[in-house]
Amino acid sequence: xxxxxxxxPDLILQEGANSTLRCNFSDxxxxxxxxxxxxWGQLINLFYxxxxxxxxxxxxxTTVATERYSLLYISSSxxxxxxxxxxAVRSNDYKLSFGAGTTVTVRA
Amino acid sequence: xxxxxxxxxxxxxRTGEKVFLECVQDMDHExxxxxxxxxxxxxxxxxxxxxxxxxxxxxxxEGYSVSREKKERFSLILESASTNQTSMYLCASSAGVSGxxxxxxxxxxxVV
Numbered sequence: 001x002x003x004x005x006x007x008x009p010d011l012i013l014q015e016g017a018n019s020t021l022r023c024n025f026s027d028x029x030x031x032x033x034x035x036x037x038x039x040w041g042q043l044i045n046l047f048y049x050x051x052x053x054x055x056x057x058x059x060x061x062t063t064v065a066t067e068r069y070s071l072l073y074i075s076s077s078x079x080x081x082x083x084x085x086x087x088a089v090r091s092n093d094y095k096l097s098f099g100a101g102t103t104v105t106v107r108a
Numbered sequence: 109x110x111x112x113x114x115x116x117x118x119x120x121x122r123t124g125e126k127v128f129l130e131c132v133q134d135m136d137h138e139x140x141x142x143x144x145x146x147x148x149x150x151x152x153x154x155x156x157x158x159x160x161x162x163x164x165x166x167x168x169x170e171g172y173s174v175s176r177e178k179k180e181r182f183s184l185i186l187e188s189a190s191t192n193q194t195s196m197y198l199c200a201s202s203a204g205v206s207g208x209x210x211x212x213x214x215x216x217x218x219v220v
Contacts, residue, residue: 042213045209094156096209098150
């Protein structure tokens with residue numbers, strides 16, 4: 001199956017800082033999503049982005065499918081941005097394969 | 109917005125009990141999935157279904173079964189719960205082969 005690697009594994013930020021999370025994947029995909037897992041465990045969909053660039057408020061994402069990576073940008077981070085961020089990809093079957101996640105801690 | 113609803117947020121069951129975890133989605137999605145999440149092991153696919161009455165094993169189906177009698181509902185069944193099935197269970201749905209996934213809020217199951 002597709003291998004998904006996320007970096008860094010952990011990130012500590014001061015409130016207001018910017019950061020970039022990276023996701024590398026081992027094969028071509030027809031779906032890539034970024035999720036934020038909140039403290040209660042729910043996976044919140046941030047972006048559906050198999051290619052291109054999207055923005056939603058302080059968050060944006062870019063996927064370069066030909067080079068098999070995606071980046072998630074967090075600007076002006078807030079304490080509510082804390083949590084685990086997952087990248088997940090899907091190839092030609094139904095299965096969504098997840099990376100191990102990046103744990104983000106934003107300190108006030 | 110697609111809503112995926114899991115019937116219980118927290119559940120405590122005894123070893124050997126038969127456990128049903130229910131998941132309902134309201135957007136007519138063909139595909140539904142059950143994952144479990146454990147510290148250090150990430151999210152692992154248990155079963156999925158791409159149509160009513162159809163099911164496929166995921167990566168870790170042992171000890172589980174599923175039922176999909178209606179398009180909107182996908183049930184995960186633990187035939188005889190064991191302590192190693194204590195976990196966070198997440199249900200999801202998607203449309204088509206490339207559609208985005210939407211997850212429910214999760215069920216934290218503890219088997220004692």
